[in-house]
Amino acid sequence: MAAGPWRRPTEELDPDAAISVRGLVKRYGDRAAVDGIDLDIRRGEIFALLGPNGAGKTTTVEVLEGFRDRDDGEVRVLGVDPATGGRRWKADLGIVLQSGAGDSQLTCRELLQAQASYYPDPRDPGEVLALVGLTEKAGARGRTLSGGQRRRLDVALGIVGRPKLLFLDEPTTGFDPEARRQFWALVRELRELGTTILLTTHYLDEAEALADRVGVIAHGRVLEIGVPGELGGRGLAPAVVSWTEDGVRRTAETATPTAFVRELAARFPGEVPDLAVSRPTLEDTYLRMIGDRP
Structure with a gap:
């Protein structure tokens, strides 16, 4: 899925997007937790929202979910303003928070049956248990599950209603x-x-x-949106070539790593010792963008 450097969207909301946001603002007193965010998330994609604690991620997501009112801007989620979304709209959302029903005395099947009863066209609980790999735990109480199994149960509860849009908040925290x-x-x-x-x-x-595209948010504003491999000019960054020669570890930056390695290989009778070629990781790029690099 190709994407170039992020550009501010046009002023009009995108009617075809799963989520379309223009100029979103949320203030707490004199502080703007979200300060004019523009965002489009396409239907059928996995979109990752990245940012340090306090960047405005949680507030933004809570506005999109309809849990928090906004102070300014336009928002449409599945074509509906979350501030006025009714039961039919809410039935199209799945929400998996950081903590769920893992401590319940109910069994996995009972929890899913109860959750399914809230939706007009839910998935069969047995089908959902199979989808998340918990068939063998159908009769187990939530409190007896491992951490990973509890998280799978959280997802099962989030998708039993056949959501068109699923919110996943830090879904694998604590996983091995x-x-x-x-x-x-x-x-x-x-x-x-x-x-x-x-x-x-x-x-x-x-x-x-996982993500088709990622958005980086800091200080309540979106810094950039793009595919992970191109974010922050990552795809154009020089490669770092490392090797060992005469007992010394050497490195070089180059925009043409293939040609550089070819020239390097000509200096050795066999394999280039300890050869490694790398480009900046997404973490390198992200830390540079938010200004937290040591």
Whole structure:
């Protein structure tokens, strides 16, 4: 999915977008937590919203979910103003917060059956349990689940109503590496089913692995929106070539790493010792953008 450097959208809202925002402002006293955000999220994409604590991410998402009023700007979520969204609109949203029903005395199946009863056309609870990999835990009480299983249950509760748009707030906090990758596979599967996903995360590798596009927010403003590999000019940044020669570790920056490695290889009879070629990671780019690089 190609995208160049972020440009401020046109003034009109995008009627085809899952989420379209123009000039969003939310103030707390004299402080603007959100200070004129413009944003479009396409239907069917995974969009990651990145930013340090206090950047305005949570406030922005709460406005989009209809939980918090805004002070200025225009917002449409699935074509509806969240400030006036009714039950039919809310039934099209799935929301997975950082804490869920994991401590419940109810079983996984009972929790899903109760949640499904709120929606006009819910998924079958058994189907949802299978989708999130909890079939064998259908009769287990929420409080007996592991951390990763509880998070899967949170997602199951968020998708049982067949949402068109799913909000995932820090979904893999506390996961071990294997559980994180299993969860990523689930998120991709939901996208394949047609669900638009707005993800907030502090894990930059998670954003890079999942997101079609990412937006970086700081001080209540969007700094840039783009595909992870191109954000902040990352795709055009020089490559760093490292190798060992005469017992010394050497590095060089180059805009043409293929040609550089070819020339380097000609100096050695076999493999270039300890050869490595790298470009700035998404984390490198993100820290530079928000000004937190040491």
